[in-house]
Amino acid sequence: xxxxxxxxxxxxxxxxxxxxxxxxVTLTIESWRNDDLAIWQDKIIPAFEAEHPxxxxxxxxxxxxxxxxVLNSKLDAGSAGDIITCRPFDASLxxxxxxxxxxxxxxxxxxxxxxxxxxGWSTDDASxxxxxxMASVIHGFIYNKDxxxxxxxxxxxxxxxxxxxxxxxxxxxxxxxxxMGTNDQWEAATMGYNNIGPNYWKGEDGRLALxxxxxxxxxEAWVAPxxxxxxxxxxxGDGYEAQTxxxxxxxxxxxxxxxxxxxxxxxxxxxxxxxxxxxAFYPPVQNAGDTCYISDHTDIGIGxxxxxxxxxxxxxxxxxxxxxxxxxxxxxxxxxxxxLSSAPVTLEDPLAQEFISWRGECESTIRSTYxxxxxxxxxxxxxxxxxxxxxxKGEESPEDAGKRLQEGLASWYEPQK
Amino acid sequence: MSxxxxxxxxxxxxxxxxxxxxxxxxxxxVYPLFNTLRLSxxxxxxxxxxxxxxxxxxxxxxxxxWSTQFWNALGNNFWFFIIHMLVQxxxxxxxxxxxxxxxxxxxxxxxxxxxxxTILSFVIVGFAWKLILSPIWGIAPGMLDxxxxxxxxxxxxxxxxxxxxxxxxxxxxxFVGIPMMLIYAAxxxxxxxxxxxxxxxxxxxxxxxxxxxxPLILPSIGIxxxxxxxxxxxxxxxxxAAQGALxxxxxxxxxxxxxxxxTFFGFQLQLGDPHMGSTIASAMFAIILVGVCLYLxxxxxxxxxxxx
Numbered sequence: 001x002x003x004x005x006x007x008x009x010x011x012x013x014x015x016x017x018x019x020x021x022x023x024x025v026t027l028t029i030e031s032w033r034n035d036d037l038a039i040w041q042d043k044i045i046p047a048f049e050a051e052h053p054x055x056x057x058x059x060x061x062x063x064x065x066x067x068x069x070v071l072n073s074k075l076d077a078g079s080a081g082d083i084i085t086c087r088p089f090d091a092s093l094x095x096x097x098x099x100x101x102x103x104x105x106x107x108x109x110x111x112x113x114x115x116x117x118x119x120g121w122s123t124d125d126a127s128x129x130x131x132x133x134m135a136s137v138i139h140g141f142i143y144n145k146d147x148x149x150x151x152x153x154x155x156x157x158x159x160x161x162x163x164x165x166x167x168x169x170x171x172x173x174x175x176x177x178x179x180m181g182t183n184d185q186w187e188a189a190t191m192g193y194n195n196i197g198p199n200y201w202k203g204e205d206g207r208l209a210l211x212x213x214x215x216x217x218x219x220e221a222w223v224a225p226x227x228x229x230x231x232x233x234x235x236x237g238d239g240y241e242a243q244t245x246x247x248x249x250x251x252x253x254x255x256x257x258x259x260x261x262x263x264x265x266x267x268x269x270x271x272x273x274x275x276x277x278x279x280a281f282y283p284p285v286q287n288a289g290d291t292c293y294i295s296d297h298t299d300i301g302i303g304x305x306x307x308x309x310x311x312x313x314x315x316x317x318x319x320x321x322x323x324x325x326x327x328x329x330x331x332x333x334x335x336x337x338x339x340l341s342s343a344p345v346t347l348e349d350p351l352a353q354e355f356i357s358w359r360g361e362c363e364s365t366i367r368s369t370y371x372x373x374x375x376x377x378x379x380x381x382x383x384x385x386x387x388x389x390x391x392x393k394g395e396e397s398p399e400d401a402g403k404r405l406q407e408g409l410a411s412w413y414e415p416q417k
Numbered sequence: 418m419s420x421x422x423x424x425x426x427x428x429x430x431x432x433x434x435x436x437x438x439x440x441x442x443x444x445x446x447v448y449p450l451f452n453t454l455r456l457s458x459x460x461x462x463x464x465x466x467x468x469x470x471x472x473x474x475x476x477x478x479x480x481x482x483w484s485t486q487f488w489n490a491l492g493n494n495f496w497f498f499i500i501h502m503l504v505q506x507x508x509x510x511x512x513x514x515x516x517x518x519x520x521x522x523x524x525x526x527x528x529x530x531x532x533x534x535t536i537l538s539f540v541i542v543g544f545a546w547k548l549i550l551s552p553i554w555g556i557a558p559g560m561l562d563x564x565x566x567x568x569x570x571x572x573x574x575x576x577x578x579x580x581x582x583x584x585x586x587x588x589x590x591x592f593v594g595i596p597m598m599l600i601y602a603a604x605x606x607x608x609x610x611x612x613x614x615x616x617x618x619x620x621x622x623x624x625x626x627x628x629x630x631x632p633l634i635l636p637s638i639g640i641x642x643x644x645x646x647x648x649x650x651x652x653x654x655x656x657x658a659a660q661g662a663l664x665x666x667x668x669x670x671x672x673x674x675x676x677x678x679x680t681f682f683g684f685q686l687q688l689g690d691p692h693m694g695s696t697i698a699s700a701m702f703a704i705i706l707v708g709v710c711l712y713l714x715x716x717x718x719x720x721x722x723x724x725x
Binding site: 098186381 | 464
C-alpha cells in the first residue's frame with residue numbers, strides 16, 4: 001500500500017515535472033521524512049498550491065538513514081532539488097560552508113522565530129541563517145494515567161515528589177516504575193541527561209556559558225543531572241542493561257510500566273498502541289516554585305539549494321513555511337513534532353497540547369551537546385551517551401563522568417582549554 | 418596439427434575468458450582496496466583534500482583519543498578470535514567426527530540442521546538472539562528458571578563483562594557449520610584401507626581418531642584457522658546488528674570493524690571522516706596480511722602432507 005503510493009508519487013512527480021515546466025515553476029523538495037509523504041501530498045502541498053498559483057511542489061523523500069549521503073552526492077552532481085530539508089547543526093552547517101545552502105537571513109518569515117529556534121541552522125556567530133526552523137521535539141515524561149490513579153499518585157512537579165512517586169510504584173510492585181533501558185545508550189543521554197539536565201544548568205544560560213567556556217562539565221550544574229540519573233537505576237525494570245529502545249516502548253504501551261522518560265515524537269505512535277489514558281509532565285524541578293526548563297529540541301529545518309534556478313519561488317515557499325498557516329497544518333498532521341514559529345498554534349491532540357503548553361510555563365532550550373560541542377574528537381554526544389549509561393549502572397560516579405567529559409571536551413575545544 | 422611449425426598463436430581466448438572475472442574483481446575489490454590505502458594518506462582541511470603522508474597513522478597510534486579506542490577494539494577482536502578458535506573449531510571437528518561415524522542415523526539431517534544458521538543473515542541472527550536473551554521477552558530467563566537456575570541468568574548483552582563473550586558464542590553458533598563441513602569432507606576423503614590397516618594393528622575407536630584421522634586432517638584445520646582469523650578480523654555485521662555502531666556497553670564489544678564504520682561514516686552527531694576511517698581500514702588490512710603471511714610461511718609450508 002505504502003510502497004505503491006510511493007512509486008505512484010514518484011511516477012506522478014516525473015510526469016508533472018515534465019509537463020508543468022513550460023509555464024509553472026516546480027520546486028522539488030529533498031527530505032528524509034518519507035513517513036510524512038502522505039501528509040505533504042494530502043495537506044501541505046494542496047494548501048500551498050491553492051494560495052500560490054504558478055508554483056508547483058514536488059516532495060521527493062529518501063530513507064532517513066541514506067538521506068545525508070544521497071543529498072551530498074546529488075548536491076555535488078548538481079541534481080539536487082530546489083528545497084532542501086535540513087538536519088540540525090553541523091550536518092547542515094557543513095552544507096552551507098560548502099556553498100550548497102543559500103543564505104536566507106533576510107527572509108521576512110524569519111522574524112517569526114526565536115533565537116533558540118534559529119540556533120539549529122545558523123552559523124556559530126548567529127550572523128547567517130541558512131534554514132527555516134520547521135519542527136522541534138519536546139522532552140518530558142509520559143505516564144500511565146490509570147496506573148497513577150490506581151496508586152493515588154499526582155503528577156510530580158518537584159524532584160522529591162518524583163522520587164516519592166517512583167517509590168510508591170516500586171513498593172506496590174504491579175508496575176515497573178520507569179521504562180528505560182541502557183542497551184541502546186542514546187535513551188540514557190537523550191531521554192535521561194538532556195531531559196532532566198536543563199533544570200540544573202538553567203537552560204540556555206548554562207548551555208551558552210558552556211559554549212563560551214564560562215562553565216565546565218565538572219560544575220555542579222552539569223554533574224547534578226548525573227547524580228539524579230544514578231538514582232534511576234533502582235527504578236528501571238529487571239535486566240534494564242539489555243533492554244532496548246523498542247523494548248521500552250513496548251513495555252510502556254503494554255501498560256507494564258508507569259512512567260516513560262521520552263520526547264514528544266512518540267505521541268502519534270503511542271496513541272495507536274496504548275489502550276490506557278496517557279498524561280505527561282515536564283522534568284520535575286529541584287524545589288517547589290523554581291523556574292522549569294524544558295528541552296525543546298530543534299529537529300527539522302528547511303532551506304534553499306544555493307544553485308536553484310527558481311530562487312524567487314523558493315523564497316516564497318520558505319516564507320510560507322515560516323507562517324502560522326503552515327505551522328497549524330504541520331502540527332496537527334504530526335502531533336509531537338511542534339512548529340518552532342512564535343505564531344500561536346492550536347493543537348487537537350490532548351497529549352501534544354500538554355507538551356506544547358510547557359512552552360508557556362517553562363523556558364526552552366536545546367540539547368546541550370548538539371551545537372558546536374560535538375564537532376571534535378572525542379565526540380561529546382557519544383561520550384555523553386556512554387557516561388549516562390555508566391552512571392545509571394553505577395559503574396562510574398557522577399563526578400568521574402563529569403571529569404572525563406570535561407577532559408575530552410577540553411582536549412579540542414578552545415574556549416574550554 | 419598443421420601449424421605445429423609456425424609461431425605459436427597468441428592465445429586470445431585466455432585473456433577473453435579471464436577478462437570478466439579480472440574486470441569485476443578489479444572494479445569491486447582491487448581498486449577500492451588501493452584507493453582506501455591511498456585515502457589514508459590524505460586529510461581534509463577547509464574542504465580541500467591534502468596529502469599528509471603517514472600523519473593519520475601517527476594520530477591513530479599516538480593520540481590517546483584514537484589509540485585507546487584502537488587498542489580496545491584490537492584487544493576485543495583478539496578475544497573474539499580466541500573464542501572462535503577455542504570453541505567453534507573444536508566443536509566443529511567433534512561434530513564432523515561424530516557425523517562421519519558410519520553407524521550414526523539421520524546424519525544428513527543433523528548435518529543440514531547444524532549448517533543452516535550459516536546461511537542466515539547476520540541481521541536475523543543478531544535479532545533472534547537478542548530476543549532469546551532479552552530479560553523482558555526472552556526465553557532464556559524462563560528456561561533457566563524451569564530448571565531452577567534462574568540465579569545464573571544475567572542480562573548478558575548489557576553487561577560489560579559478558580557482552581563480547583556472549584556475542585562471540587552467538588557467532589560460534591552461527592558458523593560452527595563451516596569447520597564441520599570442511600572437516601567432514603576431509604574425514605570422508607581418508608581412504609578406508611588406511612583405517613582398516615590400522616584396525617588390523619589394533620588401533621580403533623578414539624585412538625584411531627587421534628593417531629590416524631587427526632594428523633590427516635591437520636591441513637584442513639590449518640585452513641579453517643586462517644579462514645576464521647580473516648573472518649573474525651573483518652567481522653562487523655553481528656556486533657552492529659546486535660549492539661549498534663557504538664558497540665555498547667561502554668565499547669566492550671567494539672571491534673575493528675565497528676570502530677572503522679563509526680569513524681568512516683560518522684555516527685549521530687559525529688560527522689564521517691573518510692580519511693581516518695581509511696587509516697583504520699588500512700591498519701586492519703595490515704593486521705590481516707601479517708596474520709595470513711605468518712600462517713602461510715610459518716605453518717602451512719612446514720605442514721606435512723600425506724599422499725594416498
